[in-house]
Amino acid sequence: MKVNNSNIKLKIACLIFAFLSWVYVMSELDPVDTRDLSLLDVKITNIDELNQNNLVLSPNQNLKVGVKIKGKRSVIAKKIKEGVYLQTTLKDAKIGENTAQVVPTSDSIDISYDITPKTLKLNIEENVTGTYKIKINPIGNLEKGTSIDLIKLSKDNIKISGAKSLIEKLQKVQVDVDFSQKSEDFSAWYPLNFLDSDGNDIVGLFVDVPQVMVSVTTKKEKTVPIVADISESDDKKTSQILLEPQEITIYAKEEKINNVVNIVTEKIDTSKLQENKDIIVKLVFPDGVTSDISNVKARLKK
Numbered sequence: 557m558k559v560n561n562s563n564i565k566l567k568i569a570c571l572i573f574a575f576l577s578w579v580y581v582m583s584e585l586d587p588v589d590t591r592d593l594s595l596l597d598v599k600i601t602n603i604d605e606l607n608q609n610n611l612v613l614s615p616n617q618n619l620k621v622g623v624k625i626k627g628k629r630s631v632i633a634k635k636i637k638e639g640v641y642l643q644t645t646l647k648d649a650k651i652g653e654n655t656a657q658v659v660p661t662s663d664s665i666d667i668s669y670d671i672t673p674k675t676l677k678l679n680i681e682e683n684v685t686g687t688y689k690i691k692i693n694p695i696g697n698l699e700k701g702t703s704i705d706l707i708k709l710s711k712d713n714i715k716i717s718g719a720k721s722l723i724e725k726l727q728k729v730q731v732d733v734d735f736s737q738k739s740e741d742f743s744a745w746y747p748l749n750f751l752d753s754d755g756n757d758i759v760g761l762f763v764d765v766p767q768v769m770v771s772v773t774t775k776k777e778k779t780v781p782i783v784a785d786i787s788e789s790d791d792k793k794t795s796q797i798l799l800e801p802q803e804i805t806i807y808a809k810e811e812k813i814n815n816v817v818n819i820v821t822e823k824i825d826t827s828k829l830q831e832n833k834d835i836i837v838k839l840v841f842p843d844g845v846t847s848d849i850s851n852v853k854a855r856l857k858k
Contacts, residue, residue, distance in 0.1 A: 589629040591636065594622040598658055598676065599643045606649055607683065612719050614679040615760040621658055621676070627667040635667060644676060654678050685717040688729045690748065690768060696736030703777050703807055704735075710769035714748065718761040725752045726761070733770050743771040775807045778816065782839065782852055785820045797829065799837075800853040808845040816845060821852065829856045 598619045606612060621642060625632060641661035646654055656678055658671050690709055698704070714729055731746040747767045750758040782804050784797045804819050821837045828835055834853040841847065 586628045586630050588626065589632045590624060590626045591632055592622070592624050593640055595620045596623055596640060596642055599641065599661070600656075600678075601643050601645045602649075606646065606680070609649070610683045611649055611651065611680050612683040612717075614681050614719050615722055617678055619676070619678075622672045624670040624672075625667050626670070627664075631664075631666045635664075642671065646678065646680070649680050651680055651682060654680055681719040681721060683717055684720045684723040685715065686723060687713050687715050688726070689713050691728060691730040692770070693730045693732045693749075695732055695734045698735050698774065699737050699739035701777055702739045702774050705773040705775040705807070707733075708771045708773075710771075711765065714768075715764050716750070716761050717763075722758055722760055725758055726750055727753045731768060731770060733772070735772075738772075739774065741771075741773045743769060746770050776810045776813045777805055777807050778813050779803050779805050780816060781818045783818045783820045784824055784837075784854065785822065785840075786824050786826055796857055797824065797826070798855055798857045800834075801849070804839070804847050804849050804852075806841070806845050806847045808842075812842070812844045816842060819845075819847070821854070824854060829854065831856045831858050 598621055600606075600613070600619075603613075623640065623642065625635065625640065627635070642658050643661045644656040644658050646656050654677075656676050658674060658676060660669050690712060692707060692709075709731075716723070716726070716729070728751045730749050730751065732749065733746060745767045746769075748763065748765075750761050752758055780803065782799050782802055784794045784799055786794060786797070799821070806813065806816060806819060808816070819839055819841065822840055824835075824837055832855070834855045836851050837854045838851055839847070839849065
């Protein structure tokens with residue numbers, strides 16, 4: 557029993573010694589450590605210079621590399637916490653393929669960097685600018701009995717710039733406006749969509765504003781009869797006159813349209829009316845009331 561106790565004590569002492577030795581190595585000797593980091597973004601330092609020369613990076617380029625950093629464990633741990641940043645400068649950039657060397661953003665004699673790949677092949681294009689008209693893409697329908705009176709945009713045209721390959725694909729600039737079940741005037745900000753000929757989004761273009769204010773005024777619609785207007789002294793009666801069409805759809809603000817029960821024609825000279833021959837008669841609309849029809853046909857009933 558005494559032998560067993562001695563063995564246990566010896567083992568415990570060995571464990572304590574090993575732990576203390578490890579603590580000593582970690583705190584005092586600070587061994588060299590290596591870390592592998594992948595898919596780190598590379599910053600291009602002279603983008604502004606490219607833009608000033610009317611150049612721009614082609615879209616969908618790989619700006620990621622891997623790096624192995626080596627140094628004392630404490631230094632590596634601090635660097636990982638601060639972040640490892642890489643950069644490149646496009647020297648004497650030209651349209652087409654350019655080779656650029658990748659380097660650490662901040663150099664340190666305490667850390668070595670092994671970057672893979674050490675250079676990037678980057679394609680440069682001409683930066684093209686154009687002005688495009690913004691189109692409305694209506695989604696859904698207004699509430700029944702309501703129609704659009706006026707649509708106004710905060711900007712009718714937008715200036716767009718980007719790589720020539722992207723600008724050549726651009727076919728339409730539009731905003732998707734939701735009209736679903738709306739019955740009153742409304743205004744809202746909507747993002748711009750840049751579409752190719754197949755209706756696919758184009759990513760990577762630059763605009764002066766990414767969205768526009770769309771203001772929509774609405775009006776009510778109503779179907780009312782058309783009434784012929786003749787002089788009281790006329791020997792014919794309105795019941796003897798056939799109008800085509802006999803009803804009309806009118807548009808106006810709600811407070812106006814509620815007071816309209818019919819639309820009358822201008823004064824009709826019944827002496828010109830015949831049974832088999834139409835004459836064109838203008839319609840008279842109250843202020844603020846409109847229609848898609850401005851004239852009707854009139855003739856005598858058989």
